[in-house]
Amino acid sequence: xxGVSQDPRHKITKRGQNVxxxxxPISEHNRLYWYRQxxxxxxxxxxxxxxxxxxxxxxxxxxxxSAERPKGSFSTLEIQRTEQGDSAMYLCATGGLAHKNYNEQxxxxxxxxxxx
Amino acid sequence: xxxxxxxxxxxSVQEGxxxxxxxxxxxSMFDYFLWYKKYPAEGPTFLISIxxxxxxxxxxxxxxxxxxxxxxxxxxxxxxxPGDSAVYFCAASDYSGGxxxxxxxxxxxLLTVNx
Numbered sequence: 001x002x003g004v005s006q007d008p009r010h011k012i013t014k015r016g017q018n019v020x021x022x023x024x025p026i027s028e029h030n031r032l033y034w035y036r037q038x039x040x041x042x043x044x045x046x047x048x049x050x051x052x053x054x055x056x057x058x059x060x061x062x063x064x065x066s067a068e069r070p071k072g073s074f075s076t077l078e079i080q081r082t083e084q085g086d087s088a089m090y091l092c093a094t095g096g097l098a099h100k101n102y103n104e105q106x107x108x109x110x111x112x113x114x115x116x
Numbered sequence: 117x118x119x120x121x122x123x124x125x126x127x128s129v130q131e132g133x134x135x136x137x138x139x140x141x142x143x144s145m146f147d148y149f150l151w152y153k154k155y156p157a158e159g160p161t162f163l164i165s166i167x168x169x170x171x172x173x174x175x176x177x178x179x180x181x182x183x184x185x186x187x188x189x190x191x192x193x194x195x196x197x198p199g200d201s202a203v204y205f206c207a208a209s210d211y212s213g214g215x216x217x218x219x220x221x222x223x224x225x226l227l228t229v230n231x
Contacts, residue, residue: 004159033218042120042205042221043160056216091159095217103148103209103217107159 004108006092012114013082020078021111023092031095032075033105034067036060038088046090049075082115089113119143120208122222130230135193137225139206142187146208150219151180151191154203163204164191196229203227 005024013019025032030051035043046065048056051072061067064082069075079086089112093105121140129135139149147168152160166173166180166189173180179192193200203226207219 006159031217035219040223042207042223043219045218045220048216048218050216056218093159093219103150103165104162105217105219106162107152109157109159112157 004092004094004106006090006108006111008111009109010112010114012116014116015082015084017082018078018080019082019113020076021090021113023075023077023094023108025074025092025094026096026106029094029096029106030072031105032069033093033095034075034077035091035093036088037091037110043091046077079113082113084115087113087115117142118222119146120206120220120222122204122206122225124225125223126226126228128228128230129196131198132195135191135196135200135227135229137191137193137204137206137227139189139191139222140187141189141208143208143210143220144187145210146220148209149180149182149189150207150209151178152205152207152221153200154205154224160205193227196227198229198231201227201229 007022032049034046037043049069064080067077089110091110092108095105150165151163154160164178182189203224205224206222
């Protein structure tokens with residue numbers, strides 16, 4: 001399977017704990033995005049990487065959130081001191097220069113986080 | 117401030133008929149529009165897109181129409197099939213402002229196609 005993969009698919013944690021999610025992009029894609037989706041809403045942009053550089057962060061991304069993309073390959077999203085309001089689906093999407101349509105993004109299956 | 121609006125939370129149609137999903141936007145800087153389909157417990161899947169320099173794009177059973185003056189786009193599915201039942205998201209991007217192609221999504225419309 002050469003699509004975007006995310007791990008874990010589900011995470012249940014207690015308030016105050018730290019969690020980390022991983023995204024493995026389509027190998028030739030240099031652009032990587034994180035989005036968050038809550039119930040009844042569309043995905044909302046969190047942050048963007050071009051290769052290993054984090055080029056944009058949303059105001060939604062509080063200082064408890066940090067994202068990395070070492071070596072421009074996989075990416076991790078960490079949430080420290082989780083709160084119940086962090087419960088959501090976290091989606092990773094990638095896109096590439098070589099793709100026929102630069103605007104298209106390909107999404108992974110998401111990580112569903114539940115904070116108790 | 118909702119920049120992309122899908123005002124119909126749900127739509128129900130009969131198999132074989134046309135499904136029309138609507139989307140409005142407020143940001144005149146958006147220059148590319150996409151439709152994604154989402155099944156429960158899966159990520160969104162790209163369906164069809166349209167550039168702001170066009171007013172129509174067709175791909176098989178799916179056609180997207182763009183009316184820039186009205187800031188409105190629609191997705192037509194003909195004929196509708198039960199397997200089309202899913203949540204459909206309208207999304208927009210703006211590169212001119214250096215936004216890195218990030219997508220702004222609507223809230224989605226749940227389409228149900230009845231056999």
